[in-house]
Amino acid sequence: MADEGKDDKKKGGNKVIYAALAANLGIAVAKFVVAAITGSAAMLAEGIHSTVDTGNELLLMLGEKQAAKPADARHPFGYGKELYFWALMVALSVFSLGGGFSIYHGIQALRNPEPLEDPLWNYLVLAVSACFEGYSWNVSRKELNKKRKPGASLWQTMRASKDATVFTVFIEDSAALIGLAIAAIGITLGYIFDSPYFDPAASILIGVLLVGAAFTLGRETGNLLVGESMGQDAIRRVRGIFEDDAAVLCVDRLMSMQLGPEEVLLTAAVQFKRGMRIDEVETAIARLQKAVGAVFPTIRHIYFESGALRATMP
Structure with missing residues (x-):
């Protein structure tokens, strides 16, 4: 689609x-x-x-x-x-x-x-x-x-x-x-x-x-x-998708860059809830990618900062 x-x-x-x-x-x-x-x-x-x-x-x-x-x-x-x-x-x-x-x-x-x-x-x-x-x-x-x-x-x-x-x-x-x-x-x-x-x-x-x-x-x-973002309104909506997920503790920073008319790169600095297993975090990441892609199909690349994984360690 x-x-x-x-x-x-x-x-x-x-x-x-x-x-x-x-x-x-x-x-x-x-x-x-x-x-x-x-x-x-x-x-x-x-x-x-x-x-x-x-x-x-x-x-x-x-x-x-x-x-x-x-x-x-x-x-x-x-x-x-x-x-x-x-x-x-x-x-x-x-x-x-x-x-x-x-x-x-x-x-x-x-x-x-x-x-x-x-x-x-x-x-x-x-x-x-x-x-x-x-x-x-x-x-x-x-x-x-x-x-x-x-x-x-x-x-x-x-x-x-x-x-x-x-x-x-x-x-x-x-x-x-x-x-x-x-x-x-x-x-x-x-x-x-x-x-x-x-x-x-x-x-x-x-x-x-x-x-x-x-x-x-x-x-x-x-x-x-030179790397314009997808727009503050879109970023706010993406932030809402992240914050509504049960596995996310907080969203520190979201950065985007327009790679073309219909292609956007997004990096996410989020903190998942502590004590989550790695497989649970991977499932949460896949779920977030799917949810964001459903609303913004132009976001074709989503990368999570490594700090999000370290923060889940007990």
């Missing part, structure tokens, strides 16, 4: 990637064509943004493939964190290629603004792009909602998510939709006021937006990469 759940999560993550990849690839081509026709700096920035996002989905696909490799002697806990590494590479590409180049191009366009063109083509591509990006964003939103707790906002759910594929695409698509709105506003203001400066200013704002998205994504993936 645990493997079936893991496969379902993988299928959900793959669906998110494929939706984002198809949307960004088609949108990037359309934006570049219209940018060449109209000379819009904001549209060129959006084209760059979509191209970077397309490459990012390929990086996430690579991360998914690497993370699925079985454990071996060099990596006894598997390769789950490969996904977090490649998601961090995505954050760096959004920052440097997406945000950096958009800001640079916007500044260059401010210095040498292009003459205004008919914005019809820009509006058409922005509208089509919004439809594609909205679809991709909705796919990632639905995946996030599967883990959404009652009363939690979508932002809080994203922050708590351990699936880098889903929250990476969600952050990218959210930034893309906001960027489309900025591009549309810049083009419209330039047309209304007959000024060539609003469009490149929009390009700079899009770049700043991408830098912010990259910072958010880097923070989330960085925390997971």
Whole structure:
């Protein structure tokens, strides 16, 4: 059952990637064509943004493939964190290629603004792009909602998510939709006021937006990469399972580390009741592992500190 759940999560993550990849690839081509026709700096920035996002989905696909490799002697806990590494590479590409180049191009366009063109083509591509990006964003939103707790906002759910594929695409698509709105506003203001400066200013704002998205994504993936825990609420529930067991005298410390989207390592410093035989302690440990696994199937490794066994000695 645990493997079936893991496969379902993988299928959900793959669906998110494929939706984002198809949307960004088609949108990037359309934006570049219209940018060449109209000379819009904001549209060129959006084209760059979509191209970077397309490459990012390929990086996430690579991360998914690497993370699925079985454990071996060099990596006894598997390769789950490969996904977090490649998601961090995505954050760096959004920052440097997406945000950096958009800001640079916007500044260059401010210095040498292009003459205004008919914005019809820009509006058409922005509208089509919004439809594609909205679809991709909705796919990632639905995946996030599967883990959404009652009363939690979508932002809080994203922050708590351990699936880098889903929250990476969600952050990218959210930034893309906001960027489309900025591009549309810049083009419209330039047309209304007959000024060539609003469009490149929009390009700079899009770049700043991408830098912010990259910072958010880097923070989330960085925390997971260096060993983020499964969350305090989950730890409290695990502690309750331990404390409810008749063989446990007290629970000193529980520590967890996320090894991948669906794999957690847990170490437990507990004291079993004194006078218990070793076989009774072993039975209690097996019972606790089963109870924890029933509630949290993602906890695939549970290790008890040796002090728990010494404390049972009469």
